[in-house]
Amino acid sequence: MLEACVFATVLFGFFGIVLKRSLVMKIVAMDVMSTGVIAYYVLISARSGLFTPILPGGTEATEQVAYADPVPQAVILTAIVIGFSIQALMLVGVMKLSRNHPTLETDVIEQSTTP
């Protein structure tokens, strides 16, 4: 069920990218899509358990606890940072473009910029 929701988020994001006409909306849709991907990583790492994988200081683990898998969580942190920096960069580009193309419709920009 949860997995279906996550994939729905990814798909909605992708459809947004294809169907929305404004460049800003496309970027927002891309963000939705990447949120879906991040949620999927969190979901996968929670398959084995929900507990935060931290051993209490100095003690040996005695009881069996269902820990979450830390590897995908650590990895997706990198992807989140990269994702938001790319978005920031894109929005700067969009700001520059908006001076001459206030509506920011991609087909209009495309027509006026490609020879």
Place this chain on the structure above:
Amino acid sequence: MNTLTIAWIALPFFMGFIIYLIPKLDRVLAMGTALASVAYAMWVIFLPQPIELTLLDNFGVTLFLDSLTGYFILTNALVTVAVLFYCWQTDKSAFFYAQTIILHGSVNAAFACVDFISLYVALEVLSIASFLLIAYPRSDRTIWVGLRYLFVSNVAMLFYLVGAVLVYQASHSFSFAGVREAPPEALALIFLGLLVKGGIFVSGLWLPITHAESDSPVSAMMSGFVVKAGVLPLVRCELLVSELDPIIRAFGVATAVLGVFYAVFEKDAKRMLAFHTVSQLGFILAAPEVGGFYALTHGLVKAALFLTVGTLPSRNLKELQQMPIATPVWIVLVAASFSISGFPMLSGFGAKALTMKNLVPWQVVGMNLAALGTAISFAKLIFLPHQRDGAVDKDKVKTGFWWAIAVLIGGLVAANLFYIEAYTIANIIKPLATIAVGWVAYFLIFRRISVKLPRLLEQFEHLMGMMSLVLVFLFWAVFAT
């Protein structure tokens, strides 16, 4: 040995930041880094056995360098050196050099790593650096072209990330070796990401506009080595999992034919070169075992061609027919075009012979067709009129330009040594015949007709839509094997 490898990976990034701090030394530092890479690549190519490195425990970064990687690194390094020479006398700011060297470093990292997450990071750094380089002139057009590139590659990388976590779920590791146990949907998603990044087949149609509209040194870098960062991981996966072999080879042939089909009809010099890059990437994938050498020769040739075409007074080949170009520039064009058509003496010949030897039977027709198309499309450049004091952009043809060309063409001649066995009678006759047929076809047919192929598929929306179609196709292909 290990320290050397780590130092080599880190050096370009370190230098990139140093250049910001000491802008006066930008060119020297960038050039030093690129030359260090050349030396390192030569060392890797002649290593008796590959280097394997695992940094930081179990889930850390894994690096793998063998002679195949060595060729790709050498391409990267030589093209960077040439581009730096070319830009030496221009008024490019320190920012440009810093980005160039960071781009160089990220491509190196993408070539060296063999786990999906390091590859993801390297590819994303590479997209950002190339976006900044494309948008460097800061005109509306370049910003839009850059944005488009960043958008397409970022969406592709999101699909790739989903594939990567599926691989992890199946094998509890992000390394390429996990592909063997991965479910088919994981493969399809990862391949989509790499195909788009590598500019392969219909998912690579973002490439012509991006490469043609950027500045010539940036186009040279993009076509020379940036797209290959997506191709090498595909080759690696193919070498690990032999069931994927037919899919990769089929994509190779399809790409080679599609790219050359567009290139033959194209009337704009830079766009023709860009389409031709698509087709050459197909050649690399068509025979993955020997792709490294092909990548090297293609990178050098394409960089030389982009730099040279950038100095011509016009991009339109019809207009160029009317105004003779300067003979020295024309000679460079001819040398590079001969190499890429597979004429003996230059290493394009050896690379083509090697690729053709490693094809499986069903590929032969397609690849020969693509080779013929290459000869036809480059006849357009070879038969441009020329005279001693012909038209040329004087601002761009300076000493730096000749140094860059010397590096690239010299590299092409020297690279012959890597595969000297290619020079047999049968091998020599075949490309000569192909070129002859190509030229005849050019004079009889293609010079007269003027067909304008629609650019519909290159529009932004269609690029995205095409991505989903390729994904569906990949699902089907991977399930079928």
